[in-house]
Amino acid sequence: MSAEGASADLARAAAGAVSEARLGERLAAMAEIGATGRGGVNRQALTPEEIKARQLFVRWGLELGLEPLIDDMGNLFLRRAGSGGDAAPVVAGSHLDSQPTGGRFDGTYGVLAALEAVQALDGLGIKTAAPVEVAAWTNEEGARFSPGCLGSKVFADPGRLPDLLAVKDLGGVSVADALAAARRAVPEARRRPLGVPVKAYIEAHIEQGPVLEAQGKTIGVVTGIAGRRHFRVEVKGEEAHAGTTPPSRRRDALAAALRMIAGLERVMADPSETVRFTVGRLVVSPNAPSVVPGAVLFTVDFRHPEESAWRRLGDQVPEICKANAGRCAVTVTEISTTRPIAFTGVVRDTIEAVTRRLELSWMPILSGAGHDAENLALLCPTGMLFVPCERGISHNESENAALADLTAGTRVLGAVIAEIAGA
Amino acid sequence: MSAEGASADLARAAAGAVSEARLGERLAAMAEIGATGRGGVNRQALTPEEIKARQLFVRWGLELGLEPLIDDMGNLFLRRAGSGGDAAPVVAGSHLDSQPTGGRFDGTYGVLAALEAVQALDGLGIKTAAPVEVAAWTNEEGARFSPGCLGSKVFADPGRLPDLLAVKDLGGVSVADALAAARRAVPEARRRPLGVPVKAYIEAHIEQGPVLEAQGKTIGVVTGIAGRRHFRVEVKGEEAHAGTTPPSRRRDALAAALRMIAGLERVMADPSETVRFTVGRLVVSPNAPSVVPGAVLFTVDFRHPEESAWRRLGDQVPEICKANAGRCAVTVTEISTTRPIAFTGVVRDTIEAVTRRLELSWMPILSGAGHDAENLALLCPTGMLFVPCERGISHNESENAALADLTAGTRVLGAVIAEIAGA
Numbered sequence: 043m044s045a046e047g048a049s050a051d052l053a054r055a056a057a058g059a060v061s062e063a064r065l066g067e068r069l070a071a072m073a074e075i076g077a078t079g080r081g082g083v084n085r086q087a088l089t090p091e092e093i094k095a096r097q098l099f100v101r102w103g104l105e106l107g108l109e110p111l112i113d114d115m116g117n118l119f120l121r122r123a124g125s126g127g128d129a130a131p132v133v134a135g136s137h138l139d140s141q142p143t144g145g146r147f148d149g150t151y152g153v154l155a156a157l158e159a160v161q162a163l164d165g166l167g168i169k170t171a172a173p174v175e176v177a178a179w180t181n182e183e184g185a186r187f188s189p190g191c192l193g194s195k196v197f198a199d200p201g202r203l204p205d206l207l208a209v210k211d212l213g214g215v216s217v218a219d220a221l222a223a224a225r226r227a228v229p230e231a232r233r234r235p236l237g238v239p240v241k242a243y244i245e246a247h248i249e250q251g252p253v254l255e256a257q258g259k260t261i262g263v264v265t266g267i268a269g270r271r272h273f274r275v276e277v278k279g280e281e282a283h284a285g286t287t288p289p290s291r292r293r294d295a296l297a298a299a300l301r302m303i304a305g306l307e308r309v310m311a312d313p314s315e316t317v318r319f320t321v322g323r324l325v326v327s328p329n330a331p332s333v334v335p336g337a338v339l340f341t342v343d344f345r346h347p348e349e350s351a352w353r354r355l356g357d358q359v360p361e362i363c364k365a366n367a368g369r370c371a372v373t374v375t376e377i378s379t380t381r382p383i384a385f386t387g388v389v390r391d392t393i394e395a396v397t398r399r400l401e402l403s404w405m406p407i408l409s410g411a412g413h414d415a416e417n418l419a420l421l422c423p424t425g426m427l428f429v430p431c432e433r434g435i436s437h438n439e440s441e442n443a444a445l446a447d448l449t450a451g452t453r454v455l456g457a458v459i460a461e462i463a464g465a
Numbered sequence: 466m467s468a469e470g471a472s473a474d475l476a477r478a479a480a481g482a483v484s485e486a487r488l489g490e491r492l493a494a495m496a497e498i499g500a501t502g503r504g505g506v507n508r509q510a511l512t513p514e515e516i517k518a519r520q521l522f523v524r525w526g527l528e529l530g531l532e533p534l535i536d537d538m539g540n541l542f543l544r545r546a547g548s549g550g551d552a553a554p555v556v557a558g559s560h561l562d563s564q565p566t567g568g569r570f571d572g573t574y575g576v577l578a579a580l581e582a583v584q585a586l587d588g589l590g591i592k593t594a595a596p597v598e599v600a601a602w603t604n605e606e607g608a609r610f611s612p613g614c615l616g617s618k619v620f621a622d623p624g625r626l627p628d629l630l631a632v633k634d635l636g637g638v639s640v641a642d643a644l645a646a647a648r649r650a651v652p653e654a655r656r657r658p659l660g661v662p663v664k665a666y667i668e669a670h671i672e673q674g675p676v677l678e679a680q681g682k683t684i685g686v687v688t689g690i691a692g693r694r695h696f697r698v699e700v701k702g703e704e705a706h707a708g709t710t711p712p713s714r715r716r717d718a719l720a721a722a723l724r725m726i727a728g729l730e731r732v733m734a735d736p737s738e739t740v741r742f743t744v745g746r747l748v749v750s751p752n753a754p755s756v757v758p759g760a761v762l763f764t765v766d767f768r769h770p771e772e773s774a775w776r777r778l779g780d781q782v783p784e785i786c787k788a789n790a791g792r793c794a795v796t797v798t799e800i801s802t803t804r805p806i807a808f809t810g811v812v813r814d815t816i817e818a819v820t821r822r823l824e825l826s827w828m829p830i831l832s833g834a835g836h837d838a839e840n841l842a843l844l845c846p847t848g849m850l851f852v853p854c855e856r857g858i859s860h861n862e863s864e865n866a867a868l869a870d871l872t873a874g875t876r877v878l879g880a881v882i883a884e885i886a887g888a
Contacts (some may be wrong), residue, residue, distance in 0.1 A: 326748075343754050
């Protein structure tokens with residue numbers, strides 16, 4: 043039997059050993075941590091809730107005989123040794139943090155699917171050639187600390203560590219301070235330096251969009267990730283009395299912000315629905331009913347899969363804000379810039395091959411959401427697979443996915459890990 | 466000498482006995498309570514800061530031999546007895562609470578000017594026929610508890626007490642609970658029932674607009690108060706992922722709110738600048754950069770001096786919000802409704818006559834801002850006088866007024882009180 047044949051057999055065995063029951067139990071246990079009243083989770087990065095999730099993750103790893111590791115950005119890894127000594131590991135995972143009113147699958151699924159895949163290898167008594175590591179990246183969501191994908195960003199480019207450790211949340215707490223508590227909570231995890239080589243990275247995730255469900259497909263083989271540009275827009279006007287100040291004398295920061303957003307909406311209008319444009323945060327100061335607003339801060343989240351449109355439309359954001367400022371002052375800061383990423387090569391090919399071999403329905407799909415995989419793609423062969431989520435709803439407490447689909451995705455993941463890590 | 470001649474002499478004497486130095490010292494002392502870094506005050510109604518201001522006000526009254534009184538809505542009065550026994554008092558005052566980033570003169574000036582006017586009568590050794598009371602009304606600003614002018618509203622219409630005691634701030638604290646602490650802090654104040662008769666009410670205030678300064682006038686004789694209608698608009702959409710959710714599938718509550726506000730701005734546009742339209746508060750939920758907003762709450766502050774336009778334009782607010790809701794749901798609640806008020810009669814006439822007699826420059830002026838006087842006008846002859854404020858800026862930490870103008874207004878106030886209270 044050829045080596046490829048042996049890997050394919052191993053892959054098929056790994057897929058078969060995946061347990062739907064175990065996966066479902068772990069997903070349910072994790073969903074209790076930071077649970078909201080309405081079925082979702084609030085487990086923002088490095089909060090007490092997310093730290094509890096990290097502790098549970100490490101405990102599960104120790105129970106399976108995996109070695110917990112933590113790096114300088116708080117990224118956690120559960121390492122299963124390979125037969126090939128110090129070979130670079132195959133890494134699979136995602137993140138445990140959530141949006142403030144997030145769902146129970148976003149991120150968590152990719153981490154627990156990878157853990158289940160590793161346990162499936164255990165069940166088969168198989169040692170892969172390369173080590174396998176299950177990763178939980180720090181602050182993927184960007185809800186507490188901006189930008190998102192903080193952990194994988196620094197993993198891919200350790201030179202950014204000092205700047206990104208200094209990032210603060212709205213309450214003034216720095217990443218560095220929040221990390222100290224997170225590290226103390228998992229004393230079993232050995233500290234590992236950044237900059238370790240990785241053989242390949244695979245991430246499983248719910249689609250977070252409506253396409254797979256609408257098309258009736260179980261697996262999305264991800265072709266790439268839309269480029270993103272995030273802006274912070276600060277509008278400065280002048281507080282004034284709502285009853286006495288004539289319109290012509292006002293410097294109303296909210297009125298100016300609304301003109302800016304309307305201008306941006308006109309430019310971003312796209313009948314093909316390829317553009318993604320969102321103002322998700324808007325904060326008014328002093329935010330009192332009878333005071334003309336003196337200051338407004340808002341964010342712009344702009345995404346496009348094509349490099350040229352991503353550049354051209356994104357470049358217009360500061361111009362349009364300035365053109366609509368009226369008597370207010372405006373400062374536009376681009377707080378994160380992520381080029382479009384295309385997944386090509388061995389990981390994507392293996393995901394597709396395994397999916398065919400397991401006779402699952404599938405389609406190629408573009409990710410409109412950012413993922414840690416986009417940073418790993420800068421380091422090593424990388425790919426992602428999606429499973430459907432109900433009504434395409436994510437970043438929402440009512441986010442849902444069918445356990446059968448989640449299990450199918452885990453089978454593919456397990457097989458891909460096994461095949462790439464080698465017999 | 467006729468009785469009127471005697472009153473006029475008394476009035477002139479009262480005006481002359483007003484002390485600029487004492488007024489300035491009291492304004493400075495009050496400005497230290499809740500002082501912000503930038504010259505303003507944050508002394509929202511019934512907070513520890515405003516309660517400190519109430520204590521200082523009561524202490525000053527006791528030092529002058531005035532009797533402190535407090536009613537069921539926490540309105541404070543310092544009473545100077547008259548020679549006529551239980552006659553209805555002449556009341557003058559304003560409020561000690563402020564906006565979150567408010568100025569040091571808005572409200573406070575009217576209270577301290579009335580206190581200075583009373584001290585001027587003391588200095589002359591004069592006992593007026595009617596008692597004189599200096600009033601500090603509860604929660605005029607409406608910044609902490611909505612609606613504003615809570616204290617004077619209940620004073621004019623005691624039947625509203627139970628409903629308005631139940632109003633809560635954003636933190637869930639009720640007026641009733643906040644009042645309990647305020648009452649404990651001034652044990653010297655005797656409890657007085659609501660519904661006492663008032664002979665006349667006079668309120669001095671900074672203009673909070675640019676007109677007097679622009680016209681070079683010291684005194685504004687207020688002709689009336691613009692009608693106001695305040696609305697709370699609640700927009701309900703659906704949280705969704707900013708990267709994956711196509712525009713046509715979104716129910717973006719912020720985008721809908723912005724369409725509503727743009728629609729309202731079109732209807733409220735008024736080249737004559739008579740309309741006042743302000744969205745001062747807007748709160749987005751969950752307010753995360755990568756989540757399509759699921760809910761937005763915003764306020765509408767609409768004012769107009771003419772009854773017909775006040776009714777017609779205000780009635781359009783709910784319609785326009787509904788017409789622009791798109792795929793979101795919207796609930797519009799009118800949270801306060803104040804008809805336009807015209808000041809006519811003895812108080813306004815006396816303010817004008819005294820101002821002429823003191824040879825101060827003056828003009829008639831409409832108030833775009835609401836004041837406690839609008840509620841007192843429902844009970845008794847009522848009037849207001851304005852003094853200029855710098856650049857028309859108010860509801861702002863940099864609010865400023867010249868002590869000479871403040872003193873001139875206090876002289877007019879003192880003379881009007883004396884003339885109406887009678888020799």
